[in-house]
Amino acid sequence: MNFSRINLALTLIILRISFIMADPTLENLIEYEQLQYYPEQLSILEEIKRNPLNVNSASALELKKLPWLDDTKISIIITARTSKPLINRNSLIEIGLNRDTIKEIIPYIRFQKQKNYAISSRYRLEYNTKDAATFNSLKCYQKLLYEYKAFRLGFVTQKDCGEADYLDFYSYFLEYQGENFIDKVILGKYRLRFGRGLLFASQTGIAKTANIATFNRDPALMKGYSSSFESWDLEGAVIKFKTPYFQLIPFFSRTGLDASLEDDRISSFREDGIHIDDSNKNNLIETISGLRLIMPLSDLKISLTSILQNYSREFAEPVFRKDQFLSGLDFSLDKNDYIINGEICYYEKKTAGIIGFTWKQDIFTNLFMFRYYPDKFPNWHGKPYYSSVKTNEIGFHYGLNIKVNPGIKIKTYFDTWKNPRVKYWEKMPTSGTEEFLQIELGRKKSKLNLVMGHTKKQKYINIIDSKIRDIDSFTGKFTYSHSIHKFVLKSGLYFKQEYILPEKKYQKGLLFYQYLKIDLNDLILTGQVSCYHSDVLIYSRLPGLNGTILNRQFSGDGFVYVINLKYKFLSHFEVQMAVLGNSNKEKGNYLGIQLKMDF
Amino acid sequence: MKLITIIFIMLLTNTLTSIGLNIPSSALMNGCSNISLLNDQPSAFSSNPALLNPGIESTASYLYNISDLPFYGLHINIKYRNLGWSGNLSYLNHSLYKEISAITGLNLDLQYLRSGISIQYLHVNISGYSQKGVLLINGGISWDVGKLTQSFYWINITSSCIKKNILPVYFVGECCYNWDNAISLAIGLEKERDFDFSYRFGCKWQFFPFLGLTSGYQYQPERLSFGVMFKLIKCRLDYSVRTHKELDLTHYLSLSYELFKN
Numbered sequence A: 001m002n003f004s005r006i007n008l009a010l011t012l013i014i015l016r017i018s019f020i021m022a023d024p025t026l027e028n029l030i031e032y033e034q035l036q037y038y039p040e041q042l043s044i045l046e047e048i049k050r051n052p053l054n055v056n057s058a059s060a061l062e063l064k065k066l067p068w069l070d071d072t073k074i075s076i077i078i079t080a081r082t083s084k085p086l087i088n089r090n091s092l093i094e095i096g097l098n099r100d101t102i103k104e105i106i107p108y109i110r111f112q113k114q115k116n117y118a119i120s121s122r123y124r125l126e127y128n129t130k131d132a133a134t135f136n137s138l139k140c141y142q143k144l145l146y147e148y149k150a151f152r153l154g155f156v157t158q159k160d161c162g163e164a165d166y167l168d169f170y171s172y173f174l175e176y177q178g179e180n181f182i183d184k185v186i187l188g189k190y191r192l193r194f195g196r197g198l199l200f201a202s203q204t205g206i207a208k209t210a211n212i213a214t215f216n217r218d219p220a221l222m223k224g225y226s227s228s229f230e231s232w233d234l235e236g237a238v239i240k241f242k243t244p245y246f247q248l249i250p251f252f253s254r255t256g257l258d259a260s261l262e263d264d265r266i267s268s269f270r271e272d273g274i275h276i277d278d279s280n281k282n283n284l285i286e287t288i289s290g291l292r293l294i295m296p297l298s299d300l301k302i303s304l305t306s307i308l309q310n311y312s313r314e315f316a317e318p319v320f321r322k323d324q325f326l327s328g329l330d331f332s333l334d335k336n337d338y339i340i341n342g343e344i345c346y347y348e349k350k351t352a353g354i355i356g357f358t359w360k361q362d363i364f365t366n367l368f369m370f371r372y373y374p375d376k377f378p379n380w381h382g383k384p385y386y387s388s389v390k391t392n393e394i395g396f397h398y399g400l401n402i403k404v405n406p407g408i409k410i411k412t413y414f415d416t417w418k419n420p421r422v423k424y425w426e427k428m429p430t431s432g433t434e435e436f437l438q439i440e441l442g443r444k445k446s447k448l449n450l451v452m453g454h455t456k457k458q459k460y461i462n463i464i465d466s467k468i469r470d471i472d473s474f475t476g477k478f479t480y481s482h483s484i485h486k487f488v489l490k491s492g493l494y495f496k497q498e499y500i501l502p503e504k505k506y507q508k509g510l511l512f513y514q515y516l517k518i519d520l521n522d523l524i525l526t527g528q529v530s531c532y533h534s535d536v537l538i539y540s541r542l543p544g545l546n547g548t549i550l551n552r553q554f555s556g557d558g559f560v561y562v563i564n565l566k567y568k569f570l571s572h573f574e575v576q577m578a579v580l581g582n583s584n585k586e587k588g589n590y591l592g593i594q595l596k597m598d599f
Numbered sequence B: 001m002k003l004i005t006i007i008f009i010m011l012l013t014n015t016l017t018s019i020g021l022n023i024p025s026s027a028l029m030n031g032c033s034n035i036s037l038l039n040d041q042p043s044a045f046s047s048n049p050a051l052l053n054p055g056i057e058s059t060a061s062y063l064y065n066i067s068d069l070p071f072y073g074l075h076i077n078i079k080y081r082n083l084g085w086s087g088n089l090s091y092l093n094h095s096l097y098k099e100i101s102a103i104t105g106l107n108l109d110l111q112y113l114r115s116g117i118s119i120q121y122l123h124v125n126i127s128g129y130s131q132k133g134v135l136l137i138n139g140g141i142s143w144d145v146g147k148l149t150q151s152f153y154w155i156n157i158t159s160s161c162i163k164k165n166i167l168p169v170y171f172v173g174e175c176c177y178n179w180d181n182a183i184s185l186a187i188g189l190e191k192e193r194d195f196d197f198s199y200r201f202g203c204k205w206q207f208f209p210f211l212g213l214t215s216g217y218q219y220q221p222e223r224l225s226f227g228v229m230f231k232l233i234k235c236r237l238d239y240s241v242r243t244h245k246e247l248d249l250t251h252y253l254s255l256s257y258e259l260f261k262n
Helices: A002-020 A025-034 A039-050 A071-083 A089-095 A099-108 A212-216 B002-017 B027-031
Strands: A117-128 A139-148 A151-159 A169-177 A182-193 A221-224 A234-242 A247-257 A259-262 A265-269 A284-297 A300-311 A323-334 A338-347 A350-361 A364-373 A393-405 A408-419 A430-442 A446-461 A468-484 A487-500 A505-520 A523-540 A552-569 A573-582 A590-598 B055-062 B070-080 B083-093 B097-109 B113-126 B130-145 B148-155 B170-178 B183-192 B197-208 B211-219 B223-232 B235-242 B250-257
Touching: A039 A099, A071 A089, A089 A099, A169 A221, A182 A247, A212 A350, A212 A364, A212 A393, A468 B130, A487 A523, A487 B130, A487 B148, A505 B170, B027 B055, B027 B211, B027 B223, B027 B235, B027 B250, B083 B113
Parallel strands: none
Antiparallel strands: A117 A139, A117 A590, A139 A151, A151 A169, A169 A182, A182 A221, A182 A234, A234 A247, A247 A284, A259 A265, A284 A300, A300 A323, A323 A338, A338 A350, A350 A364, A364 A393, A393 A408, A408 A430, A430 A446, A446 A468, A468 A487, A487 A505, A505 A523, A523 A552, A552 A573, A573 A590, B055 B070, B055 B250, B070 B083, B083 B097, B097 B113, B113 B130, B130 B148, B148 B170, B170 B183, B183 B197, B197 B211, B211 B223, B223 B235, B235 B250
């Protein structure tokens, strides 16, 4: 009885104290709900939503436009940002703003660092147990980027497994971003991507994708080379001049490449960048001089590019000259209902071209695309439409995207191609067709993705047994993801079946995976388990370190698991660790550690 | 004292009335093609650590109706708020081969998401040859999406070995659609290391509060199963039968008592 009374008394005291100590912002919250906004205020908020305020630079008067911030909160923000920039939602929590206020103001603010400089660095170590016997088996990568006002300085190094030199691959650049006639200048190593990528492209070219928007995205790029891919970098200088009527990009590069040689002549370029034996490293000097002219004419943009390539050695194929002159024209016409874009390139009486026509109508978006790459067309820096395609191909692609509603999207395409020239030996033409269907259901929390693809190839080289044969393959992918609070769960099933015509036999494979992600703001834990039983190569994407590709192809029987841990600390640091375990001892287990620092 | 009496009666009853043995951990698992999501009894934990149903369950059977292969099991699950504990014991007794499996583990229930991890001690005694004990770790997760319940569990995460032979490693994904409180339909995909995928389908129909039916089908290898459930207050009796391609029918009997339920 006495205890009950004491409990009651204590409860009352605690309640009273809680009432006295209640956060004064609670009253403000109640006020917010009762606020009746006038149309003028609404239009101001709409305007701010379109151009959010930078909390690190907005004046007190500007911040006052947000009705959820009173004078006290504004002074808290201004005081806090002078000592340390506010970088995200957590920064606002740390300085004492309550979560409800933050939730309200988030659509109207942005976190842009108001400072003249920025330093970003990344250090990565990777190790695979299968390389234990190899000397210098660690793979090391570091990237350092320093920004000061309009300047950007970068230094990247990479050493692959088995390489002794920590500077086996390095990149350096100084980039200047101007605001007037000189728009951009890069000295050092850089990369270019122009037009549809026939002359200069990214590593993979334009991927064959069901997403039509990807094809129409303007791929133009000119930036310092900060990638870990050890190929396709240019070394020298590039400048972009910009006027209201035209843009001009002269560029020069002189760099060393790895080439496979036959009788001291170039038989092919090597892309792997691995130099366990240094004898072939940079055994070829490539010199490129080029000029690009861009003419923006309202909705139409036309560009002309000319390049002169010189190699220090002759080619084994007499078609390829030591001095090569390539020229190209690319264009893009972007109207509301349709987009036409393409590129035509010319080399030694050979013309390569790609043209796409995108047409939108209500919920439908159509893409008609035609491509033609003649045999033996230079494709070292430029990549054709699809990365696995080299040259000698004529193809047609029709894609259709249907957005029934935000929760239902259907993407499909049909692709057919033919290699008009003899490819492997005499009287063996290669051709193929591909049909693809992707259905995406669900929106934010739950998503269902069903993918089906069918490919028929004639005279195709099978990777496993290196035999030339006709092949008819069917692939199916089923993934279902669901988010519960801080958890993301994803289950996936991949199926692949190949029918090999000369032997008249079926080969099939199945891979099942389960993915789990736990996001605790500063700590993110990701895990995936995949098990497979397959006669054919079956592909799975694995959650590796940020900035790396940990995708694998499997065959046979086995399982693989990945655990990825990412932890952010002291607001500037992020450490990430990925562990991959494999039932197949020959493929080995993998460990990757990465440290990221941003100031 | 009450608990001990119940356990004793259950063990005694099962031992006396058992008419078969099976690999699944209980009669309900046997009757629905070994799909753990359809198992609402304590034995579910021994297959899938993500599932913890408070209570006591005792099981007994003869494997493939072979009287020389008696199999007994006892499962106890306790749950306190979000946290659950499970203890499981099974015993396979043959004059030439004896196997004891003791599983204990913890389960965390976050309303829509459940996860669990268990440690299994497996002791094998091959008459006149060797005795060997090994520890295995199993784990699982289960989550709800409306009427859909999904689960994934991994048996023998550590790929533990006995005499340099890796014990079976299983990966199982399951999905169950709860049509209403009475009908549940489930599919399962099982992958055992070095074997092809196996597919399972199962359903459970509780058409009266005291009476229910289960059935299941497994593809690769093909097996059919049927079961019946009787419930009286907190006690439940399950009986099921399952076919085998080459061997005799497997009968299974389980008796359980629901306790400590929130």
